[in-house]
Amino acid sequence: MTDNEYLEAILRAQTLAPGGPELVELQRQREAVEQIISKKLGDANPTVRYGGSKAKNTMNLEAYDLDLLTFFAHDEIGAGETLEDIYNAVADAMSDNYVVERRRSAIRLRDKDLDHYQEDTHIDLVPGRYFDEKCDDAWIYQHQAEKCRLKTNPNVHIEHIRDSGVRPAIRLGKLWNVRTAVGMKTFVLELLIVDLLANRATAKLASQFRYVLEQFRDRDDLAVVDPANGNNDLTPALDAVKGRLQSEAQTTLWRVDNDGWESVFGVIEEADRAETAARVTASVPVSDQYRPWSRGR
Secondary structure, rough: HHHHHHHHHHHHHHOOOOOHHHHHHHHHHHHHHHHHHHHHHHHOOOOOOOOOOOOOOOOOOOOOOOOOEEEOOOOOOOOOOOOOHHHHHHHHHHOOOOEEOOOOOOOOEOOHHHHHHHOEEEEEEEEEOOOOOOOOOEEEEEOHHHEEEEEEEEHHHHHHHHOOOHHHHHHHHHHHHHHOOOOOOOHHHHHHHHHHHOOOOOOOOOHHHHHHHHHHHHHHOOOOOOOOOOOOHHHHHOOOOHHHHHHHHHHHHHHHHHHHOOOHOOOOHHHHHHHHOOOOOOOOOHHHHHEEEEEEO
């Protein structure tokens, strides 16, 4: 098995297959969330849509979340006048049915059933308000940020990653980030890999990912820009992990040079090969991933 064949097999094993238990459960949870929002906030006419790795087609089985963007019209105040009001309204709406974990911008939902208390549903709600009637740019609440808000554009983010041509390398980078506990924010990691591989989209996966690791190890000037908002300073998020990023990249490259990629991602056993063969390389058609749900729109 060549290096490319091995890394591709690793990604197949990390694919959430259509009709598989993970995606079925995510869909069930999404429908439950939509029903609650429709019941409790339906008069404010929110739009709920896929965001994050589901829309970008970069999900991995080992660590996955379903981001549901819950956005309100720019002139809608039914859920509150401020972004903080909207954030709290969405969190409160979910609190009867879920254990709500309030994060900086997202609302993490955990199971409230006594038999599965606080088990992770893998669902993050991201409340926000569209910037204008175009329903493209949006504001999201951001705790402790300047003015407690951040301007973003989900369409730009999704297209930038989904259409980058280097999604396999991104998925491999996300898996490596989890297994080495580097702790880089996924959004920053995705953007960084796209930038680093801008001129290497046609290279083989092993070559791409080795180059990414070499850049992580060797460069002190790594930087990343938010394609949807140039004023969103991502430097602190990168600087926070830069030392560990360099160290783990160096260790990984040493292991690859001495013992191969299996020393990094593990041996594919025969039983794993059979399971891997049953998985598909794309989880859900792009048209389904990116189709918004809305009430009354």
